[in-house]
Amino acid sequence: MDSLSQLALGAAVGVAVMGRRTAVWKAALWGGVAGTLPDLDVLIEHGDPIRNMVLHRAETHALFWLTLFSLPLAAAIARLHGEWPQWRRWWLAMWLALVTHPLLDTMTVYGTQLALPFSDRPFGVGSVFIIDPLYTLPLLAGAGWALASRGSTRGLKANAAGLLISTAYLAWGLAAQAHVERLARDSLAAQGINAEQVLVTPTAFNSVLWRVVALAGPHYHEGFYSLFDAEPRITFDRFERGAALSDALQDIEGVQRITAFSKGFYKLHADDTRLFVTDLRMGQEPSYIFTFAVAEQGTSARPLTPPEQLGARLDLRRGLPWLWRRLWGEPLPPPR
Template identity: 70%
Template structure:
């Protein structure tokens, strides 16, 4: 999730665990710090944009390592807060603020390596967009209420309510995702599309509109479904995956990493003498965040670039915004291309 959501979650968790045992501002401040710490791995440059992408949300997002870190970190926070006798409670607060960060991240589609050091599998439920105000606002309101109230019963209750509402919103997202998945499978089958892989993930900033990607051989099909849509019909657009180009890049580290990290939701294309690989999970046709140039044409061969180049695109904001909310409300308008 975005940094503001993680700060808000960490602060709310800190306040909930510490309660009246310390000043609300201390619990919120240290919770916010703990909620931010896992994302500091973005400051590490692995020397290549693809490696930077796939190695984000790795060790710093693994509950095993975060648990080990929480022990000395919680003791340090207790000492800095002048509450050494409460070190166990501070450890618990910091541990929960730390581990809820990757658990929330895993609800997005990106990929969080929760199982390190035992497995580097990137887990991603994909039931909430990376930025969603409906998730973040209850946390902010509840924590701010607690801060303004100075730790009174009502303030702490408001903070707890913010945590309950935000968690309930995540549960709603999982339900909506499963509902759209069922509709999409039926619609694909009705159109004779046999999906080898199926991705259902929310469009930006909401959980009303969902994007569906079905991979079938050398093509992928993209469609959109609002929970407010009526009837079982869904429209899908077909796009080439460029699988014929795979033999030219299958030995490249970057191509292998994207193929694995995206769980097979990738496409290849050759444009202007360069070969590109795209993670199809984040963005929508034709604008994707993670698109990389990995090789260039020299004669009859594709020669790997020394370092991959990220060429992510974003759609025209005005057109995309207008379409997004009309489509989310159930209007059958085609996506901007």
């Protein structure tokens, strides 16, 4: 999730755990710090854009390492504030603020390596968009009330309510995702598309309009469904996955990394001079955040060292009006 959501979650968790055992501003401050710390890995340079992508949300998001780190962090905070008798409570607050960060990230589609150092599998549920105000606002409101009231009973209850509402929103996202996936599989079968894999993720800033990507042989199919649509049917557009380029690019390290990290949801494509790999999970046709030039055209593909990131975002002047109208069930084709 975005940094504001993680800060708000950490602060709310800190306040909820510490209660009146310390000043509410201390609990919110250190909870917010702990909730933000894992994302400092964006400052690490791994050598090229693809490595930077796939190694984000790695060790700093691993539950094992965060659990170990929570102990000295809590001890340092308890010593700093002269609250050593409360260090176990501080440990619980810091541990929860740290581990809820990657657990929340796991609800997005990106991929979070929770199980390091035992497994480098990237977990990504994809039931919430990386920025969703309906998730973040209850946390901000609850923690803000607790701070403004200096830890009054009502303020602490408001903070707890914010945590409850935001967690319920995540549960709603899971239920909506499962519903849309059932409709998507029915629609694919009705249209004679034998899908090998189906991905269902929310579009930007909401959990009402969902994007569906289905892999089927040399093609991928993209469709959209709003919970306000009049008919429980999804129309799909078909696109090439670039199977003809597979032999030329399969031995390039960057392509192998994207193939694994995206769990197969990628495409290969080319222009007159270069060959590209694109992660299909983040963005929509034809605009994707993670597109990389990985090789030069020629009699044999010559790897680019380092690869170049060329990701593009949807044109907001066209995309936002379409998103708003399509969200409310208007049957509009996506902007291409």
